[in-house]
Amino acid sequence: MGRIRLTVEYDGTNYSGWQRQENAVSVQQRLEEALYKLLREDVRVTGASRTDAGVHALGQTVHFDTKSRIPPEKYAFALNTMLPDDIRVRASRAAVDGFHARFDAKGKIYRYMMFNSPHASALLRNSHAHVMYPLDAALMDEEARSVEGTHDFKAFAASGSVAKDTVRTIYACRVARSGEEVMLLVHGSGFLYNMVRILAGTLIQVGCGKLESGAIERALSGKSRLSLGVTAPPHGLTLMRVFYEDDAAEAAGRFADMLDRFARP
Amino acid sequence: MGRIRLTVEYDGTNYSGWQRQENAVSVQQRLEEALYKLLREDVRVTGASRTDAGVHALGQTVHFDTKSRIPPEKYAFALNTMLPDDIRVRASRAAVDGFHARFDAKGKIYRYMMFNSPHASALLRNSHAHVMYPLDAALMDEEARSVEGTHDFKAFAASGSVAKDTVRTIYACRVARSGEEVMLLVHGSGFLYNMVRILAGTLIQVGCGKLESGAIERALSGKSRLSLGVTAPPHGLTLMRVFYEDDAAEAAGRFADMLDRFARP
Numbered sequence: 085m086g087r088i089r090l091t092v093e094y095d096g097t098n099y100s101g102w103q104r105q106e107n108a109v110s111v112q113q114r115l116e117e118a119l120y121k122l123l124r125e126d127v128r129v130t131g132a133s134r135t136d137a138g139v140h141a142l143g144q145t146v147h148f149d150t151k152s153r154i155p156p157e158k159y160a161f162a163l164n165t166m167l168p169d170d171i172r173v174r175a176s177r178a179a180v181d182g183f184h185a186r187f188d189a190k191g192k193i194y195r196y197m198m199f200n201s202p203h204a205s206a207l208l209r210n211s212h213a214h215v216m217y218p219l220d221a222a223l224m225d226e227e228a229r230s231v232e233g234t235h236d237f238k239a240f241a242a243s244g245s246v247a248k249d250t251v252r253t254i255y256a257c258r259v260a261r262s263g264e265e266v267m268l269l270v271h272g273s274g275f276l277y278n279m280v281r282i283l284a285g286t287l288i289q290v291g292c293g294k295l296e297s298g299a300i301e302r303a304l305s306g307k308s309r310l311s312l313g314v315t316a317p318p319h320g321l322t323l324m325r326v327f328y329e330d331d332a333a334e335a336a337g338r339f340a341d342m343l344d345r346f347a348r349p
Numbered sequence: 350m351g352r353i354r355l356t357v358e359y360d361g362t363n364y365s366g367w368q369r370q371e372n373a374v375s376v377q378q379r380l381e382e383a384l385y386k387l388l389r390e391d392v393r394v395t396g397a398s399r400t401d402a403g404v405h406a407l408g409q410t411v412h413f414d415t416k417s418r419i420p421p422e423k424y425a426f427a428l429n430t431m432l433p434d435d436i437r438v439r440a441s442r443a444a445v446d447g448f449h450a451r452f453d454a455k456g457k458i459y460r461y462m463m464f465n466s467p468h469a470s471a472l473l474r475n476s477h478a479h480v481m482y483p484l485d486a487a488l489m490d491e492e493a494r495s496v497e498g499t500h501d502f503k504a505f506a507a508s509g510s511v512a513k514d515t516v517r518t519i520y521a522c523r524v525a526r527s528g529e530e531v532m533l534l535v536h537g538s539g540f541l542y543n544m545v546r547i548l549a550g551t552l553i554q555v556g557c558g559k560l561e562s563g564a565i566e567r568a569l570s571g572k573s574r575l576s577l578g579v580t581a582p583p584h585g586l587t588l589m590r591v592f593y594e595d596d597a598a599e600a601a602g603r604f605a606d607m608l609d610r611f612a613r614p
Contacts, residue, residue, distance in 0.1 A: 093470060093471045093472060094471050094472075095471045095472050095474070140472060142472065160467075160468055161467075161468075164468060164469065169469070169471065169474050170471050170474065171471055172468055172469055172470060172471040173468065174466075174468050175468075201439075202425075202426075203425055203426075203429060203437055203438065203439050203440075204429070204434070204437055205358060205437060206358045206359050206360045206434065206435050206436055206437040207358060207359075207360050207405060207407065207476065207587075209360070209434050209435065211472065262610060263610060322472075345527060345528060
């Protein structure tokens, strides 16, 4: 009897998103089905982030409670034999008392990938948004940095969003290029619904000259969605990692490492 | 009326391979269907390499003849509107007189990707072979270099192979690691059927200690398949580029660039 914590990777292409819903297959449902097969228990799992249809995860964090005495670190291997191959449990362990994957999250890193070339990519079609106009990644990087700090991100909230508190802190936001790939990496205390996709859409429009630099600063000061770009498509987005400790140095190190592995000097 | 040359990228996951065959969908068939829709001509395309089921290409080179007067450089855009999204024409141009995509090839670069972690990857499941045992990439790199040079690669020929001339020249062969990914990159004058997959399988077994170092040298001197490893699965393999000019410096530069973009110092 206890609470288990999982790190889950998934390809969101064939799912209606993280959260269970009627008439559509979600990642949560597949994970709960696998747990039922393994434990013969009706287990309800909670994820740190309710990712949308088409959005991927390399480090979704999940918790659930079980009566089973299976050693916590065995869940990864056991569940992977029950799961479809586009969902993989990368790690499992006992959660500390009262741990909550969603409410205890102190920060998250998201990645948004673009494929910047006149023609789309066959191999990267499900992981990168295709942008046919040449992108100025240096200009996008400069613009991206203006979201850093604590701001009221009301302008970045999707229409119909119900969030009352729209203040968030962005610790780091960078854009880099490697060949035909352009990456947006953003680390924040939390994100409003569609916030990273609106940020990506805005940076793409700035990067190809369809929107003037300074759009983000204007939106943050005016709190209006109007000066921002369109919402970028979901399949470019990946939840990279969720942080639970107030360890700024560790999180900054992870961020730098992800950026560094991607972009060559 | 003329000969057109295409550079084609494809995700081989959903195809029976490059070559047209009964009762299965091939990349060649999809490309010929797209050309028929565009030109209303029965066009037969020829590819540089007849990649197997599940094998990918970033730079398959293709030629075909047509009576159409469409400007050669327009084919890429026009065909991409007709093709499924897991096949993309990345470039098109007029071929020089008598150009033959297969017989004129002077060299090819192949890449074989491994995901080295106790658990498989969801996002890389169709592009990387999963290897759960820790791989010593430095040891694999050392072993890989022993295929460089001109050798009789009879030991690397798949059983049932009909190739009479089994002598090939390997210009460069390297293994590198970046995090959980391990890459084999090989540039040669040509390759026997399954040769890169037998090479990858052998290097994997050397890298996890199941086969002693020197296996490749022993196989090359004894010309026996027995001292080599099993054939690695097709989905890790990608045809990166086909060379038609005897420009060793340009090819070496491309190879170094691919290696460099992957592996961090």
